[in-house]
Amino acid sequence: MTQPPHDEPTASTPEELREQVEQTRAELGETVEALAAKTDVKARARQKGAEVKEQAADRAQEVKEQAAERAQVVKEQAAERAQVVKEQAAAKAEQFKAKAADIAHQAQDRLPDPVTDKAAQGARLAQDNRKVLWAIAGTTVVLWAILRRSKR
Template identity: 35%
Template sequence: MTDRTATDGGAAGAGGPVELRRQIAETRAQLGNTVEELAAMADIRGRARARAADLRDRAGAMTVQLRSTAAQASYTVQEKASRAGHAVQDRAKGAGHAVQDRATHAGHAVQDRAKGAGHTVQIKAREAGHTLQDKAAHAGHGMQDRASRAGHAVEQNAPAPLRPPVQFAMRHPRPVVIVAAAGVVLVAAGIMARRRAAQ
């Protein structure tokens, strides 16, 4: 049915064409709302986003509430701990002074004993040091005398052409040691070369 048939004299409906148009518009609006509701129900992402936003808002509110509760509890605990700390500190001061006094007395007693023992040890160490020093001096003089005699014997028993080099070696031992070390190296190198050649 169209408006045309209604104006041509056909049966239009209970209220006429105006009423029919109104019913059609109302039905369209209801269908539009129903379609929007169905689309909203089918929009899972949108619903999930809305739910997540709602949960975020709730979590934020809970966080603020928990923070304020924790801050208040922290303040209360801090105040109680401060009071307890002061009480312990006062007791510790008293005990500390008593321990310090005892330790001071004990320290002085130990120090006095240590001074006496230290003097005794110092005297004994000094005597032992003098004894060792005397023995070392005697041993050193004996070694020096023997070395001097051996040097004179070598110097006098050496043939006349070798006496100046022997005297030089006795006065300046460092070059002699260097030459001797070089000789040992040369001999060792010669022995190793012969062994390699023999193999």
């Protein structure tokens, strides 16, 4: 056996000696357990695998949260941009509508009254008979498609 370190006092009574022996046994047991754990490659591999798995799960959760945050930001930006485009389109539509009304007024001013009256009468007739006009238009499209296919 090895001698006790010089800085530790030796036991003066048998009871102290027993306590020192028990303490030394406990320390030796812990040391043997630590050495055995270090030499147990399977257990260390399982422990390392569990650590890596836990790290991967943590990282996956972080990435998932970051992706969700980024998706929310992109969604908000898309909504903002869509609103801007919608407003710009509405402004352009108003410009075109105003321009069309201006052209219509200019054309109406230049047309003789009988032509203007007939155009107004035709517009009223078209409004009153929308279903008939749609039926005629649909029939025309169908006939055109049939004639076009038969030429091939």
